[in-house]
Amino acid sequence: MDKKDSLILLFLTVCLVVFPFIVTNTYYISTMVFVGIHGIIAIGLSLLMGYAGQISIGHAAFFGLGAYTSAVLTAKLGFHPWSAFFLGILLSSCIALIIGIPSLKLKGHYLAMATLGFGEITYIVFNELTDITGGPSGIGDIPKISLAGYVMNTDIKYYFFVWAFLLLILALSLNLIHSRIGRALRSIHDSEVAANAMGVNTSKLKIQVFLISAVFGSVAGSLYTHYVTFVSPSSFSLFFSVLLVMMVVIGGMHSVWGALIGAALLTILPEFLRALKDFEIFVYGAVLLLIMIFLPRGLSGGLEYLFNRLIKKL
Amino acid sequence: MGLPLYSQIIQYILSGITIGSVYAIIAIGFNIIYNSTSIINFAQGEFVMLGGLIMILFTVMLKFPLVLGFLLTVLILTLVGIIMERFAISPIKKPTVVTLIIVTIAVSILFKGIAMLIWGKDTHFLPPFSGEKGIAFIGASLNPQYIWIVGITVIVVVLLSIFFKYTIIGKAMTACAVNRTAASLMGINVKRMVLLSFALSAAIGGIAGIIITPITLMAYDNGAILGLKGFGAAVLGGLGNFYGAIFAGLLLGIMESLGAGLIHSGYKDAIALLVLLLVLFIKPSGIFGVTEISEFKKF
Numbered sequence: 001m002d003k004k005d006s007l008i009l010l011f012l013t014v015c016l017v018v019f020p021f022i023v024t025n026t027y028y029i030s031t032m033v034f035v036g037i038h039g040i041i042a043i044g045l046s047l048l049m050g051y052a053g054q055i056s057i058g059h060a061a062f063f064g065l066g067a068y069t070s071a072v073l074t075a076k077l078g079f080h081p082w083s084a085f086f087l088g089i090l091l092s093s094c095i096a097l098i099i100g101i102p103s104l105k106l107k108g109h110y111l112a113m114a115t116l117g118f119g120e121i122t123y124i125v126f127n128e129l130t131d132i133t134g135g136p137s138g139i140g141d142i143p144k145i146s147l148a149g150y151v152m153n154t155d156i157k158y159y160f161f162v163w164a165f166l167l168l169i170l171a172l173s174l175n176l177i178h179s180r181i182g183r184a185l186r187s188i189h190d191s192e193v194a195a196n197a198m199g200v201n202t203s204k205l206k207i208q209v210f211l212i213s214a215v216f217g218s219v220a221g222s223l224y225t226h227y228v229t230f231v232s233p234s235s236f237s238l239f240f241s242v243l244l245v246m247m248v249v250i251g252g253m254h255s256v257w258g259a260l261i262g263a264a265l266l267t268i269l270p271e272f273l274r275a276l277k278d279f280e281i282f283v284y285g286a287v288l289l290l291i292m293i294f295l296p297r298g299l300s301g302g303l304e305y306l307f308n309r310l311i312k313k314l
Numbered sequence: 315m316g317l318p319l320y321s322q323i324i325q326y327i328l329s330g331i332t333i334g335s336v337y338a339i340i341a342i343g344f345n346i347i348y349n350s351t352s353i354i355n356f357a358q359g360e361f362v363m364l365g366g367l368i369m370i371l372f373t374v375m376l377k378f379p380l381v382l383g384f385l386l387t388v389l390i391l392t393l394v395g396i397i398m399e400r401f402a403i404s405p406i407k408k409p410t411v412v413t414l415i416i417v418t419i420a421v422s423i424l425f426k427g428i429a430m431l432i433w434g435k436d437t438h439f440l441p442p443f444s445g446e447k448g449i450a451f452i453g454a455s456l457n458p459q460y461i462w463i464v465g466i467t468v469i470v471v472v473l474l475s476i477f478f479k480y481t482i483i484g485k486a487m488t489a490c491a492v493n494r495t496a497a498s499l500m501g502i503n504v505k506r507m508v509l510l511s512f513a514l515s516a517a518i519g520g521i522a523g524i525i526i527t528p529i530t531l532m533a534y535d536n537g538a539i540l541g542l543k544g545f546g547a548a549v550l551g552g553l554g555n556f557y558g559a560i561f562a563g564l565l566l567g568i569m570e571s572l573g574a575g576l577i578h579s580g581y582k583d584a585i586a587l588l589v590l591l592l593v594l595f596i597k598p599s600g601i602f603g604v605t606e607i608s609e610f611k612k613f
Binding site for chain 2: 106109120125128242245280282292
């Protein structure tokens with residue numbers, strides 16, 4: 001982590017701690033919980049897309065695997081939420097390896113198709129494996145998770161719980177990026193051939209990052225399950241995978257901060273647009289299109305540009 | 315069903331070929347744009363959805379004759395393709411593959427929103443072109459709409475082959491697909507070819523929508539899954555490969571139909587996708603793709 005990142009991280013932490021004291025409306029707090037959950041998985045995906053340069057249009061699957069493992073094990077089999085949480089991570093990692101090893105040999109659109117297919121298959125299995133997943137009607141009555149004796153049963157408690165996780169994951173990711181591995185990753189993004197020639201084991205690195213992003217996805221999924229206490233397949237469809245990719249790209253692929261900004265925008269924007277009723281989808285599409293046309297480097301790229309201009313003027 | 319197994323299988327294969335022809339047309343639509351621009355147009359499925367719904371607007375709501383409705387629908391879709399290229403694709407100054415993917419996804423959301431505003435959230439019905447009475451065919455019953463679908467697909471494929479092989483514009487587009495820079499040096503207006511590829515691709519997508527709607531019905535949110543199947547067929551056949559798309563489209567359609575009938579209807583999409591993944595893992599450039607091309611046009 002460099003000095004600039006540490007400062008922003010500190011600033012973000014202060015803002016997050018102050019936020020619930022200024023805004024007491026539980027609806028806003030609840031929206032922020034979802035921003036945190038989406039942020040965790042988007043950060044993982046941005047490591048894969050922005051740094052390793054590999055696309056995945058199937059990450060909703062890992063989110064779903066984490067969510068369903070937590071749901072099935074705690075609500076149906078009476079497991080402790082934390083043991084289910086770690087078993088979810090284990091399951092997602094195993095599946096990430098099985099899918100990642102052959103998929104990451106593919107390139108460009110072929111990789112996009114393979115991950116997309118994997119996401120769809122997982123979604124279909126959630127729907128059809130009725131005995132375990134409850135099919136389209138899902139699983140309800142999922143117990144709350146507790147930490148050190150505190151049950152996370154209110155929005156405000158869960159807000160701090162989720163964002164603590166996010167800050168931890170953010171710090172880990174920033175450290176990773178500024179390590180030797182991070183530099184090796186960026187070399188893959190720029191030119192895989194050159195990276196290989198310089199002695200970077202590109203295929204192993206790509207799989208490792210895919211694994212990390214799957215673990216983050218599973219963590220986000222388990223956190224989601226214990227917050228809404230209900231899961232059904234519709235939350236893990238192709239649409240959610242596409243939404244995650246959009247969070248990363250709209251926020252700005254070249255930094256993990258972008259993923260966080262993208263997650264915040266695409267989680268909060270639909271809440272505002274809900275007032276427009278039938279025009280919701282139309283305006284949503286138009287906003288995304290305009291951002292991509294005018295800010296091709298994403299929101300964080302745009303902010304950086306504005307910031308640099310401001311500094312020059314001063 | 316009381317039918318013997320072999321006629322059931324024939325029935326499944328017939329419906330597989332039918333639905334597969336539609337996937338093939340959608341895949342060709344993907345390939346036309348991919349060849350001239352290296353873009354995967356994620357709004358391709360929305361062209362299909364719009365084709366079906368606009369046809370319903372003309373023939374069911376306004377009671378136009380079928381042929382007139384068909385021609386008007388294709389014309390409007392051509393315009394939609396042109397508008398999309400002019401207002402969403404060409405304004406992008408520094409296009410990267412990921413930016414372009416997100417732009418086409420944004421356009422697809424936009425089209426979906428427009429369709430919902432015009433047609434609402436209901437599923438709409440388009441009557442089959444020539445009644446619903448089944449025709450007996452080697453022990454199975456053949457829906458007359460199947461003949462329309464396969465027939466129109468064949469006509470589209472033949473016309474496109476002639477267009478790309480024998481007309482000067484078609485040859486220019488093929489040249490762009492092979493090498494854009496060289497094509498541009500030979501005096502071909504590459505930008506105009508890109509515009510043309512969007513127009514053509516939208517028109518073809520519209521035709522796919524018109525012919526499939528009497529069988530599957532159509533609603534504002536049906537585009538994504540049709541687009542996904544078409545993309546699957548395009549990748550399976552090797553991106554950019556015209557005949558590969560037809561073969562892979564038919565293969566996907568037949569597997570899906572057999573899987574639904576003989577194994578479990580809920581898993582039909584999963585079976586088709588699983589085969590697709592296996593093919594990609596064994597041959598990473600699709601059945602007919604060339605490895606060199608798949609590596610050349612990368613992110």
